[in-house]
Amino acid sequence: MAEHHYWADRMADEIIERVENDPILRPIVEENGYFVYDEKTPSGDIHIGSGRGWVIHDVLAKALRARGKDARFVLSSDDYDPLDKPVKGMPEFDKYLGIPFRNIPSPVPGYKSWADYYFRLATDRFPEWGIEAGLESTGEEYLKGTFDDAIRTVLNNAGKVRAIFERIYDKPYERLPFSPICERCGRIGTTVATHWDPEAELVTYECREDLVKWAKGCGHSGKISPFKGAGKLPWKVEWASKWPSKKVIVETAGKDHFTKGGSRTVAIAIASEVLRYPPPYPSTATEEGPGYEFFNVGGKKMSTSKGVGVSFATITEHIPVKILRFLIVSYKPHSVIDFDPSRQDDLLLLYDRYDTTERVYFGKEESERKQELSRIYELAQTGRVPASMPPQLSLRHAGVIVQIVGDGDDEAIALLQRRGDIPRPLSPEGDAYVRERLAAARTWIREFAPARERFTVQASVSEQARAQLTPAQAQAAHELATLLREGPHTEQQIFDAFYAICERVPIKNTEFFKGVYLLLLGQGWGPKLANLILTLGEERVAALLETA
Ligand SMILES: [Zn+2]
Numbered sequence: 001m002a003e004h005h006y007w008a009d010r011m012a013d014e015i016i017e018r019v020e021n022d023p024i025l026r027p028i029v030e031e032n033g034y035f036v037y038d039e040k041t042p043s044g045d046i047h048i049g050s051g052r053g054w055v056i057h058d059v060l061a062k063a064l065r066a067r068g069k070d071a072r073f074v075l076s077s078d079d080y081d082p083l084d085k086p087v088k089g090m091p092e093f094d095k096y097l098g099i100p101f102r103n104i105p106s107p108v109p110g111y112k113s114w115a116d117y118y119f120r121l122a123t124d125r126f127p128e129w130g131i132e133a134g135l136e137s138t139g140e141e142y143l144k145g146t147f148d149d150a151i152r153t154v155l156n157n158a159g160k161v162r163a164i165f166e167r168i169y170d171k172p173y174e175r176l177p178f179s180p181i182c183e184r185c186g187r188i189g190t191t192v193a194t195h196w197d198p199e200a201e202l203v204t205y206e207c208r209e210d211l212v213k214w215a216k217g218c219g220h221s222g223k224i225s226p227f228k229g230a231g232k233l234p235w236k237v238e239w240a241s242k243w244p245s246k247k248v249i250v251e252t253a254g255k256d257h258f259t260k261g262g263s264r265t266v267a268i269a270i271a272s273e274v275l276r277y278p279p280p281y282p283s284t285a286t287e288e289g290p291g292y293e294f295f296n297v298g299g300k301k302m303s304t305s306k307g308v309g310v311s312f313a314t315i316t317e318h319i320p321v322k323i324l325r326f327l328i329v330s331y332k333p334h335s336v337i338d339f340d341p342s343r344q345d346d347l348l349l350l351y352d353r354y355d356t357t358e359r360v361y362f363g364k365e366e367s368e369r370k371q372e373l374s375r376i377y378e379l380a381q382t383g384r385v386p387a388s389m390p391p392q393l394s395l396r397h398a399g400v401i402v403q404i405v406g407d408g409d410d411e412a413i414a415l416l417q418r419r420g421d422i423p424r425p426l427s428p429e430g431d432a433y434v435r436e437r438l439a440a441a442r443t444w445i446r447e448f449a450p451a452r453e454r455f456t457v458q459a460s461v462s463e464q465a466r467a468q469l470t471p472a473q474a475q476a477a478h479e480l481a482t483l484l485r486e487g488p489h490t491e492q493q494i495f496d497a498f499y500a501i502c503e504r505v506p507i508k509n510t511e512f513f514k515g516v517y518l519l520l521l522g523q524g525w526g527p528k529l530a531n532l533i534l535t536l537g538e539e540r541v542a543a544l545l546e547t548a
Contacts, residue, residue, distance in 0.1 A: 006375035007332045008056075012063035015250055015281050024278055028247050033070035036061045036250040037242070037280070039138065041078040042101055042118040044087070049254060051122075051129075051312040052295040052337070055328040058131045059379050060250055074134040074246075075123065077102075079115030080142055080232045082189035084214055098187035098215030100232075102139040115139070121313045129321055130382030138238075141245075143229035150241035150275060151178065151226050154233060155196045155203070157274050161237060164269045168261055180231035182207040183222055188232060190217030201225055236263045240270035244277035251280040252333065258291030292333035298340025318447060319347070320440050326354050326380035342448040351395035351440075354380075362389035390433040391422040398441035399449060400527045404457055404535055407442075409435050419535065455521040457536065461547045465518045472507040473515030474548045479504070480516065481545035487538035494530040519548055 004010050015034065019025045038057045040050055057073045064071035079102035087093045096104040101115035111117035115137070123135055141147060154161055158176050165173035176193035180203055190211050195204040203226045207217035224230050233241055242248060258264045265288055271277045272285035282289030297310040315324065319341055327350060331337050341347040359365035361377040378385050393416065405412045413434060417424040422434055445454060458465075469477070479501045483489075489497075502512050517526040520541065526532060533541045 004375075005369070005372040006063075006379075008059045008063040008329075008379065009066070009375060011060060011281070012067055012069075015060075015064065016067060016069065018281060019249065022278055024276075025249065029249060032247045033072060034061070034064045034249050035247050036064070036071060036073040037076070037246060037248040038073070038251060038253075039076040039078050039239075039242070040119070040122075041081045042115040043081070043083070044118055045311045045313065046118065046122045048297055048310045048312050048315050049295045051315075052328050053252070053254060053292060054126075054131055054133065055129070055325060056252065056292055056333050057250070058133060059329055061132070062379060072134060073132065074136055076136040076138045076141070076242075077115055077119040078138045079113070079119070080139040080188070080229075081235075082187065082215070083114070084189055084212075086214075098185075098189035098212070098217070100139060100181070100188050102137065103186060125313060125316070128316065128382065129325060138242075139229065142232060145228050147233070147238075147241050147245045148227040150245050151233060152201070153275055154178070154237055154241060154270075155226065156198055158196060160274050161270060164266060164273065168266055168269065176203070177234055177237045178203060178226055178231055179234060180205040180222075180224055180226065181229075182218060182220055183224065184220040185218035187215060187217055189215050191231070193226075193231075201227075203231070205231075236266040237270055239263060239267040240275060240277075240279075243267075243271050243280055244275050248280045252282055252289075253291050255291035255293055255334075258288045260288070262288075264288045264291070290334050293336045295328070295337045296339065298343060318443060320436065320443075322380065322382055322436075323347075323350055323354060323440070325382055326350075326357070326376070329380045330357075330376045341444070342450075344450070347444055347448055348395055355392050355394065358389060358392065364389060386429060386433075391426065391430045393422060393434060393437045395437070395441055395444060396453070396527075397421070398437050399445050399453060400532065400535060402438055402441045403445060403455055409438055412438050415535065452525055453527075455523060455526050458520060458522050458544065461519050461544055462522060465522055466548060468518060469515055469548060470511070472505050473511060473518075476501050476505050476507050476512050477515055477519055477545040477548040481542040481548075484533065484538040484542040484545070489534075489538065491530045491534055494533055498529070515548075516545070519544055 004013060019029050019034070036057050038053055040046060054075060061071045061073040080100045082098050082100050083093070083096050083104060086097065090107065093104070102113045104114035106113055106117040108117055111120065126133055154177055161177045162173045176196055178193045179188050180191045180193060181188045182191050185207060187207060191205050191207050192211055193203045193205045202223045204221070204223050206221040207219060209216050209219055211217060232238060243251070253264065256262070264283060268279040268283045268285060268288065271279045278285060297315065327337060327339060330353070339346060356365065357373045357377045360367040360370055360373045367373055401412050401415060405415060413422070413426070413431070416422045416434070423430065426434065480497070483497050498512065499509070502509050513529060514524045516529060517524055520526065520532070520536070
């Protein structure tokens with residue numbers, strides 16, 4: 001097998017090798033395929049950091065499929081988890097504290113529940129993101145009895161489970177590892193199981209008023225069968241129990257879960273010592289392995305009012321999904337992604353990196369990293385990989401064009417074609433590509449671009465601008481106007497003329513440019529001048545300069 005350079009391909013090789021050498025996993029995969037799994041509690045708006053995890057799992061499943069393996073990615077909504085703190089600004093939901101999210105009404109009409117609303121707010125975006133995932137509800141799985149065997153094993157081995165908690169946390173763990181849903185008040189966060197009868201398979205429990213600070217139980221006590229959704233396992237035990245129950249082969253998570261002594265440590269101990277199941281990649285029976293790193297996205301404009309920072313559901317209103325997916329796919333999971341589109345050139349450089357990767361993929365640019373970059377390009381696509389290289393247009397140049405033209409795409413495309421920046425005619429795919437880049441440039445200019453990238457072409461030279469000019473600047477402007485009237489010129493000819501004029505007048509280069517920008521844009525700076533003049537048209541520029 002050829003050596004792979006791309007991280008997901010290397011991980012896929014490791015996963016396959018592990019399965020093929022494991023007598024428990026091999027028959028499971030033969031029957032069920034490579035099951036790649038992730039889970040999320042739908043308690044509210046979901047941060048883009050979780051989105052990074054979903055893209056990682058999607059890419060791992062795709063890398064396994066690229067090896068001819070039967071692999072699928074499933075994301076489960078942990079909707080049996082209870083609401084465990086008051087919702088900011090929504091006191092009417094306080095009465096649901098302690099109730100599983102799937103049994104709380106949706107805050108917005110048209111959804112089955114609170115859980116349904118917040119889960120779909122994120123997952124309805126999956127097609128746009130190119131994330132191929134099956135969706136499940138952990139609550140449904142409890143109700144179907146998927147976890148019943150694991151629940152039985154856990155309760156029959158409650159002493160071993162307790163010992164694991166006590167060993168890792170070095171403090172007594174007195175409860176039975178199961179939380180019934182109170183038959184009277186429907187709360188799950190307030191119940192405590194006090195006794196397990198393994199013959200009758202019944203759990204005795206109490207719904208306590210003072211078990212937790214954030215919710216008040218009703219005082220009911222009862223005896224129930226723990227199966228078919230009558231309750232749930234505590235989180236770390238549940239995590240371990242899902243693995244044999246769902247036959248999970250791959251499941252990573254954010255590195256905060258992977259600290260020594262954290263939830264992954266407990267889960268891998270329970271999976272291997274109690275449930276006798278090899279914990280999913282990247283963990284082994286004794287080692288957590290690495291979780292994925294944080295995805296820090298800056299930019300106040302993108303943050304939600306609900307305090308989650310930048311949300312997965314809304315980030316694409318600000319940054320195109322293709323470039324976000326590219327960003328995630330191109331970074332190894334154990335590298336921090338620190339991205340702020342309003343910081344210096346973050347967004348420009350990211351686009352340039354995308355465009356370079358595209359050129360390498362289509363063989364238009366040489367690179368020693370061709371194999372890796374080509375895989376990044378393929379896996380960054382949210383749909384099919386283009387059959388031929390799209391007409392490239394850098395974000396910076398697109399930004400200049402949209403600031404000259406304004407809102408009209410057709411006019412911008414006509415200008416780009418006149419300049420020879422893009423082919424004429426455009427294929428339908430090429431046309432869509434250019435429009436997408438123009439839209440991205442408009443968002444960039446509107447929301448993130450630093451002042452030095454912004455400008456407004458003046459309809460006429462203002463009194464104020466004229467008053468600021470030195471005699472030398474005015475003379476230089478007139479000389480440039482005379483030259484432009486003799487056009488058309490090439491960009492190089494105009495560029496050479498700048499320096500000839502500066503010597504003749506004489507005037508310092510910096511003063512010359514400042515004066516011309518002031519006349520054209522009403523500010524002392526702007527995009528590359530020769531290119532700007534050709535984009536605006538030599539006649540139009542000459543007309544403005546002549547009024548200096
Ligand atoms: Zn109760």
